[in-house]
Amino acid sequence: MTGASDHRTAFITGATSGFGRTAVHAFLAAGWQVVATGRRQDRLQALADASPPGRIHVAAFDIRDAEATASMIGALPAAFANVDLLVNNAGLAQGTAPAQQASLADWQTMIDTNVTALVTLTRLLLPTLIARRGAIINISSTAASYPYAGGNVYGASKAFVSQFSLGLRADLHGTGVRVTTLEPGMAQTEFTLVRTHGDHAASDALYRGAHPITPDDIAGVLLWIATLPPHLNVNRLELMPTSQSFAGFQIHREP
Numbered sequence: 187m188t189g190a191s192d193h194r195t196a197f198i199t200g201a202t203s204g205f206g207r208t209a210v211h212a213f214l215a216a217g218w219q220v221v222a223t224g225r226r227q228d229r230l231q232a233l234a235d236a237s238p239p240g241r242i243h244v245a246a247f248d249i250r251d252a253e254a255t256a257s258m259i260g261a262l263p264a265a266f267a268n269v270d271l272l273v274n275n276a277g278l279a280q281g282t283a284p285a286q287q288a289s290l291a292d293w294q295t296m297i298d299t300n301v302t303a304l305v306t307l308t309r310l311l312l313p314t315l316i317a318r319r320g321a322i323i324n325i326s327s328t329a330a331s332y333p334y335a336g337g338n339v340y341g342a343s344k345a346f347v348s349q350f351s352l353g354l355r356a357d358l359h360g361t362g363v364r365v366t367t368l369e370p371g372m373a374q375t376e377f378t379l380v381r382t383h384g385d386h387a388a389s390d391a392l393y394r395g396a397h398p399i400t401p402d403d404i405a406g407v408l409l410w411i412a413t414l415p416p417h418l419n420v421n422r423l424e425l426m427p428t429s430q431s432f433a434g435f436q437i438h439r440e441p
């Protein structure tokens with residue numbers, strides 16, 4: 187065990203829902219202490235209320251706000267400041283329209299959240315992670331590697347995350363800091379509700395009968411990666427539900 191406290195510290199973004207929220211519970215149960223972030227203060231408070239006393243620090247802010255992110259890190263209580271693991275999980279898709287009809291506002295939101303906020307937070311925490319010989323797990327997606335119609339900027343933002351992770355590995359050579367990109371396929375969370383701007387029927391229809399990945403599945407994988415011996419680095423890990431596989435190329439034919 188290391189640090190000001192007896193527990194290793196995981197910093198998990200997007201902790202109010204889906205993968206992030208379940209990961210917080212899993213890391214706490216495994217003896218870690220956790221910094222949990224998201225915008226929805228009520229959900230963070232519920233997490234704090236359900237956690238062992240003194241083992242969680244919650245912070246509500248919009249991760250796209252670089253100043254708020256920096257202030258939050260600067261204001262971390264001493265017991266939580268020695269971050270051993272950063273899980274860059276906060277992210278979203280917005281829309282499924284083809285590029286020629288997509289909302290520019292949606293595109294900007296995805297780039298600001300999935301790309302700019304992720305690199306900002308990573309840069310701010312790198313000195314601590316290097317000092318701790320810590321680890322970074324970036325949540326990418328199968329959409330980083332497998333394009334699909336309507337995936338445009340979401341897939342591109344996740345391709346950025348995967349490539350940034352590999353670049354970090356190269357830059358952090360010799361520091362002992364481990365970097366992993368986790369690329370899940372279809373998982374049942376609030377992801378589709380957010381993507382469709384609140385269409386419950388569309389979300390239910392996507393997951394019905396498909397036995398998708400669950401947040402528990404992801405939390406278990408995150409914990410496994412984080413607790414591997416320090417000489418082992420998972421570079422990238424692609425995970426799909428068995429029910430999901432690949433389709434062929436689409437072909438447009440002239441009439």
Ligand code: NDP
Nearest residue numbers: 200202203204205224225226248249276277373375376377
């Ligand atoms: P959820 O919508 O359930 O969770 C997303 C989390 O991100 C929420 O906690 C949300 O918190 C947080 N978040 C989003 N925008 C912001 C913001 N501007 N500031 C702070 N926090 C933000 O989705 P998932 O759990 O599925 O998604 C987690 C990650 O996994 C994402 O990066 C997603 O792209 C990726 N992913 C998801 C897959 C899936 O099929 N579900 C598959 C592959 C990857 P709040 O709203 O409170 O701010």
Ligand code: 8X3
Nearest residue numbers: 327328329370371372
């Ligand atoms: C989420 C998986 O297939 O909806 O990253 O893009 S997918």
